[in-house]
Amino acid sequence: MAPEDEADELLAASLGDEALLESLVLRRVAGEPLAWVTGSVGFLGCRVRVTPGVYVPRWQTEALVRRAIELLPEDGLAADLCTGSGAVAMALARARPKARVVATELDPVACRCAAGNGVEVFAGHLADPLPVELRGHFDVVIGVVPYVPTEAFAYLPRDVREFEPLLALDGGLGGTRLLEQAVWASTTLLHLDGVLLLEVGGEQDEALREVLEGAGYGVLRRHQDDEGDLRGIEAKFGRQLPGTVRDNGTGGAQ
Ligand SMILES: C[S@@+](CC[C@H](N)C(=O)[O-])C[C@H]1O[C@@H](n2cnc3c(N)ncnc32)[C@H](O)[C@@H]1O
Numbered sequence: 243m244a245p246e247d248e249a250d251e252l253l254a255a256s257l258g259d260e261a262l263l264e265s266l267v268l269r270r271v272a273g274e275p276l277a278w279v280t281g282s283v284g285f286l287g288c289r290v291r292v293t294p295g296v297y298v299p300r301w302q303t304e305a306l307v308r309r310a311i312e313l314l315p316e317d318g319l320a321a322d323l324c325t326g327s328g329a330v331a332m333a334l335a336r337a338r339p340k341a342r343v344v345a346t347e348l349d350p351v352a353c354r355c356a357a358g359n360g361v362e363v364f365a366g367h368l369a370d371p372l373p374v375e376l377r378g379h380f381d382v383v384i385g386v387v388p389y390v391p392t393e394a395f396a397y398l399p400r401d402v403r404e405f406e407p408l409l410a411l412d413g414g415l416g417g418t419r420l421l422e423q424a425v426w427a428s429t430t431l432l433h434l435d436g437v438l439l440l441e442v443g444g445e446q447d448e449a450l451r452e453v454l455e456g457a458g459y460g461v462l463r464r465h466q467d468d469e470g471d472l473r474g475i476e477a478k479f480g481r482q483l484p485g486t487v488r489d490n491g492t493g494g495a496q
Contacts, residue, residue, distance in 0.1 A: 243276065248270070248276055251276060251280050252266050252267060252270060252276075252279065252280065254280070255279070255280040255281065266279050266280070273400060273401040273404055273405060274294070274401075274405055275292075275298045275401060275405055275406065276298075277290075277292040277298040277299075278292060278293075278294040278295075278296075278298070278405075283298060283299060283329075285299045285301075285303075285304065285329040285332070285333060286304050286307055286308070286329075286333035286336075286337075287333070287336065288329065288332045288333055288336055290327050290328065290329045290332060290359055291327070291355065291358060291359055292327045292355065293327070293351060293352075293354070293355040293358075295351045295352075295407060296326055296327050296349070296351060296352045296355045296407075296410075297326040297327065297352070297406055297407065297410035297411075298327075298406070299326065299327055299329035299330070302467065302473060303329075303330065303386055303441055304333075305465065305467070305473060305474070306384065306386075306439055306441055306465060306473065306474040307330050307333050307334065307384070309439060309465065309474075309476065310330075310334060310382050310384045310439050311333070311334060311337040311338065313381065313382050313437050313439075314334060314337075314338050314341055314381055314382045315338075315341070315381055316338060316340050316341065317340045317341055318338065318341045318342075318381040318382065319341065319342050319343075319344075319376065319379050319380050319381055319382075320334050320338075320341060320342070320343045320344075320380065320381060320382040320383070320384065321343075321344050321345065321346070321369070321372060321380050321382070321383045321384070321428075321431055322334065322343065322344070322345040322346075322361075322384050322385070323345075323346050323368050323369065323383065323384070323385035323387060323424055323427065323428075324346065324347060324348075324368070324385055324386060324387045324388070324420075324424075325345035325346065325347045325352070325356050325361060325363055326347065326349075326352050326355070326356065326386070326410060327352065327355045327356060327359060328345060328355065328356030328357075328359040328360075328361035328363060329359075330345075330384055330386060331343045331344075331345040331356070331361045331362075331363070332359055332360065332361060334382075334384075335360075335361075342362075343361075343362065344362045344363075344364065344372060344373075344376070345361050345362065345363045345364070346363065346364050346365075346366060346367075346368060346369065346370070346371055346372060347363055347364075347365065348365070348366065348367055348409065349407065349409055349410070350365065352410075353365045368385075368387075368420075368423055368424055368427040369383075369427035369428065369430055369431050370427070372431065376431070377430050377431055378430075378431070378432075378433055379431075379433055380428075380431040380432050380433065380436050381432075381433070381436050381437070382436065382437050382439065383428040383431050383432055383436065383437075383438050383439070384438075384439040384440075385421075385424045385428075385438075385439070385440050385441070386440075386441040387413070387420040387421055387423075387424050387440070387441075388409065388410055388411050388412050388413045388417075388420050389413040389417040389418070389420065389421055389441065389442055389443060389446065390411040390412060390413055390417055390443075391413060391414075391415065391416050391417035391444070392412055392413070392414055392415055392417075393415065393416075394417070395411075395412075398411075416446075416449060417443070417444070417446060418446055418449045418450060421440055421442065421446060421450055422450065422453045424438075424440060425438070425440075425450065425453050425454055425457050425459070426453070426457055428457075428479070429457050429458060429479065432479040432480070433479075433480075434479065434480035435478070435479070435480070436478075436479045436480075437476060437477070437478050437479065438459065438476070438477045438478075438479060439474060439475070439476050440474060440475050441473065441474050442472060442473070442474060442475055443471070443472060443473070444472065445472070446472070446475075447462065447464055447472055447475050450475065454475075454477050458479060458480050459477040459478065459479055459480075460477070460478045460479070460480070461477070461478055462475060462476070462477050463475065463476040463477070464476075
């Protein structure tokens with residue numbers, strides 16, 4: 243965000259109180275994420291409250307969520323795995339008010355944050371805490387799970403490294419540990435035409451190809467940003483036999 247815009251947000255958050263403004267500016271200068279300092283961030287038209295300690299939703303995620311909205315029927319059922327502040331679930335629910343959108347989250351602080359944002363959040367690991375009666379009925383499962391390769395941590399911006407929680411970022415060696423688990427977890431949720439959307443980076447689509455195939459996913463679509471960087475993958479469940487996963491190589495979803 244441009245410095246002028248950050249300054250405007252800090253000014254607005256201070257509500258005209260000069261002492262408060264000074265303390266907010268000091269926190270920001272020390273590197274604390276802007277959303278923690280002001281208390282919220284905009285995400286796909288939603289104002290998302292973000293408690294200090296909770297991962298700040300990124301605008302780069304918005305394109306994948308737009309795609310999830312396209313795929314979610316008016317009265318459909320969606321799951322947002324690893325919801326953090328609940329931003330993804332909020333945007334889905336806002337766009338599809340008749341649909342049911344449930345979410346999961348491991349970190350109790352983030353769980354409270356998501357619940358405070360009006361999200362139906364279940365505490366626990368990936369799909370584990372979701373009600374048994376919903377399994378096999380989901381139209382869409384979306385996950386912005388931790389996918390930063392442990393070996394890439396040194397290259398993250400200082401603010402991210404020093405402030406944002408490791409639990410939200412660390413995807414293990416290669417960054418695919420949670421992604422692989424999310425692939426398998428989603429097979430217990432989706433119906434036989436449902437779609438899995440995962441935020442990924444680098445060449446993680448290649449690393450996930452085999453596990454997707456083994457888990458019974460069909461056509462794999464890559465979502466790239468305007469620079470051509472991989473941002474997400476989309477995979478349809480249960481339509482094809484193992485061995486038929488292919489990449490249609492499409493560009494960005496939007
Ligand atoms: C990269 S953040 C994404 C948060 C949110 N989806 C967003 O885009 O703003 C990943 C989130 O996953 C949570 N998390 C980490 N491991 C988890 C697990 N095994 N099960 C559920 N949530 C987990 C973290 O606490 C964090 O809130």
